[in-house]
Amino acid sequence: MENLRIQLPCKAGRIITRLQEHGHEAYAVGGCVRDSMLGREPGDWDITTSATPEETKELFDRTFDTGIEHGTVTVLLEGEGFEVTTYRVDGEYEDNRHPREVTFTRSLREDLKRRDFTVNAMAYNQTEGLVDIFGGAGDLEAGIIRCVGDARERFSEDALRILRGIRFAAQLGFEVEEETRRGMEELAPTLERISAERIQTELIKTVISDRPGLLKDAYELGITKVFLPEFDRLMETEQETPHHMYNVGEHTLHAMGNVRADKVLRLTMLLHDMGKPDLKTVDSDGVAHFKKHAARSQEIARDVLRRLKFDNDTVNKVTRLVYYHDYRMPASAKNVRRAMNKIGEDIFPLYMEVRRADVLAQSMYLREEKIRNLDEIEELYREITEKKQCVSLKDLAVTGRDLIEAGMEPGKEIGDCLNELLQAVIEEPEKNVKEKLLEIAALRS
Numbered sequence: 001m002e003n004l005r006i007q008l009p010c011k012a013g014r015i016i017t018r019l020q021e022h023g024h025e026a027y028a029v030g031g032c033v034r035d036s037m038l039g040r041e042p043g044d045w046d047i048t049t050s051a052t053p054e055e056t057k058e059l060f061d062r063t064f065d066t067g068i069e070h071g072t073v074t075v076l077l078e079g080e081g082f083e084v085t086t087y088r089v090d091g092e093y094e095d096n097r098h099p100r101e102v103t104f105t106r107s108l109r110e111d112l113k114r115r116d117f118t119v120n121a122m123a124y125n126q127t128e129g130l131v132d133i134f135g136g137a138g139d140l141e142a143g144i145i146r147c148v149g150d151a152r153e154r155f156s157e158d159a160l161r162i163l164r165g166i167r168f169a170a171q172l173g174f175e176v177e178e179e180t181r182r183g184m185e186e187l188a189p190t191l192e193r194i195s196a197e198r199i200q201t202e203l204i205k206t207v208i209s210d211r212p213g214l215l216k217d218a219y220e221l222g223i224t225k226v227f228l229p230e231f232d233r234l235m236e237t238e239q240e241t242p243h244h245m246y247n248v249g250e251h252t253l254h255a256m257g258n259v260r261a262d263k264v265l266r267l268t269m270l271l272h273d274m275g276k277p278d279l280k281t282v283d284s285d286g287v288a289h290f291k292k293h294a295a296r297s298q299e300i301a302r303d304v305l306r307r308l309k310f311d312n313d314t315v316n317k318v319t320r321l322v323y324y325h326d327y328r329m330p331a332s333a334k335n336v337r338r339a340m341n342k343i344g345e346d347i348f349p350l351y352m353e354v355r356r357a358d359v360l361a362q363s364m365y366l367r368e369e370k371i372r373n374l375d376e377i378e379e380l381y382r383e384i385t386e387k388k389q390c391v392s393l394k395d396l397a398v399t400g401r402d403l404i405e406a407g408m409e410p411g412k413e414i415g416d417c418l419n420e421l422l423q424a425v426i427e428e429p430e431k432n433v434k435e436k437l438l439e440i441a442a443l444r445s
Contacts, residue, residue: 004130004137006036011077012045015084016125018059024051025108026084027123027131034119037140038172047084048123050106056084070102087111090157109133113148116161117168117180121148143174151183159190163202166218170209181221188222199227200308207266212256215270219249227308230300231270233277240288245363248276254361259353264314268321268354271301298323317347325354331376337384337426340391352378389429396422398437406438417441 008016008028019026026049032042049056053073057063062076071086088102089110105111108123108131115121118136130137134148145168147154147161155162162184169176176184191199206214215231218224224231235249244251255269275296281289301322305315324343329335340348352374359370390396398421400414408414424440425432431440 004037004124006033006124006130008124008126009045011080012047012082013126014077015047015060015075015082019047019049019051019056019084020125020127022051022055022059024049024055025087025106026051027108027125027128029112029123030115030120033122033124033130034136034140036124037122037137045082047082048087048108048111049084050087050108051084052086052104056086071104088114090114114157115148116154116158116164118146118148119168119172119174139177143172144177145169145172145174145180146177147180147183151180152186155183155187155190159187160194160198160202162188162191162223163194163199163206163218166214166223167202167206167209169217170206170211170214173211176217181217184223185221188226191223191226196227196307196309200310203228203308204263204267207256207270208261208263210261212266212270213253215256216249216253228304230274230304234273237277237280238288239276239290240282240286242287242365243362246361248273251361255357258357258360264317264321265350265353265357267305267310267314267318268325268350269357271304271318272297272322272325272354272358274300274304274322294323294326297325317350320344320347321350321354324351325358327351328355328373329377331373331380333380333384334427336377336380337389337391337429340381340384341422341426345392348381352381387429390422390425390432393418393422395432396425396437397432397434398441402434402438403441406441408441417444420444 006028012028016026016028026047028045029048030046032045035042051059053065053068053071056073056075060075063073064076066072066074066083071088073084074081075084087105087108087110089105090102112121112123112131112133118134118139120136121134122136123131139146145165165176165180165184168174206212215224219232219235231249231252234252235247237248239246239248239251246254252270252273255272256266259265259269273293275293276290278296279290279293281291283289298319302315302319305318320343327339327343329339343351356371356374359367359374384391388395396418398418400418403414403417404410408417421437421440425437431437
């Protein structure tokens with residue numbers, strides 16, 4: 001990769017050139033270099049420089065301090081922001097996350113040495129090309145996540161790097177190098193000191209990656225034990241039933257891989273069977289049962305999501321999907337309308353994706369019948385939505401006001417009547433006509 005050329009964005013190139021013209025070193029650094037070398041589109045272009053924050057600010061008209069105590073200044077060029085950070089050496093880490101102090105240095109090597117993984121410790125500019133002191137290019141080519149220097153030191157400095165290592169391996173399709181794995185395993189307990197918000201960010205990136213199954217590595221290295229012990233219980237719970245060929249944890253990993261990379265869907269598959277370990281029974285024939293596990297899974301899912309500080313919308317959607325993940329029905333239009341009403345029109349298409357992913361992670365026993373049932377339900381769902389059939393009060397042809405105008409007393413009875421009318425329309429969609437519904441309401445009273 002000696003003659004490697006990276007296409008720097010015009011504005012990033014201008015910042016680097018301006019710093020160089022004033023006697024400073026400057027490079028694109030970290031993830032943007034890694035992603036460019038992999039042919040991926042970098043999200044951000046970070047710049048590292050020998051210039052102090054003050055020297056950087058003097059050279060550009062518009063800057064603001066983003067993390068000046070750590071040497072970071074954001075340079076604004078035509079409305080676009082680029083983080084420019086002074087080479088630094090981190091002092092002692094006091095909380096497995098933040099250095100007590102940072103010292104600025106004029107040495108690029110010293111700056112790269114403090115970074116987490118070799119693939120993130122490369123720098124590049126147009127004049128010198130690639131600066132790769134720690135063999136990041138070779139690890140990139142070999143598909144390896146390896147710590148810069150001593151793994152235990154890197155993870156002692158910042159425990160979040162343990163999860164980041166798993167996440168990078170999942171996102172890039174790489175393997176974690178053996179010494180790095182050993183360091184992860186040894187220092188996994190220190191993740192207890194990392195905030196829930198930070199852990200949530202890394203977990204989401206892992207579960208929506210191409211390899212969510214790498215959570216198994218996190219389990220084997222004692223990482224999930226710290227922030228998701230419920231998952232460890234899944235990995236230790238067998239499923240002695242013809243419907244399953246994996247234990248609960250393996251089934252969960254396969255189910256995650258079977259659904260598209262959407263945050264709500266992947267989290268649902270991660271949490272959908274969390275109640276099984278609590279509710280497992282084995283009958284006299286040695287067959288396992290997990291009765292009412294969906295309701296228990298919903299409770300645990302809510303606890304996990306709240307603990308990891310997920311937003312209310314995510315908690316709401318995921319817990320509803322977990323509750324209904326095992327809701328089954330014979331394929332008839334009436335049943336599908338009922339299910340749309342019960343589960344919610346907003347998440348019904350997601351429910352269908354969840355059901356399919358779940359079935360595809362089960363054994364081959366009755367699989368064809370299960371998939372055929374889902375195909376038929378999907379076809380019926382399409383017809384119902386195309387015909388705009390009513391499955392909720394918002395599409396009912398009468399309102400509470402209509403009932404009052406027809407002579408009904410305001411109060412609880414109005415709500416009861418509307419719900420009865422809705423049930424009648426769900427059974428027979430052709431009844432969703434104002435006059436017909438008012439007739440039914442009149443007969444009711």
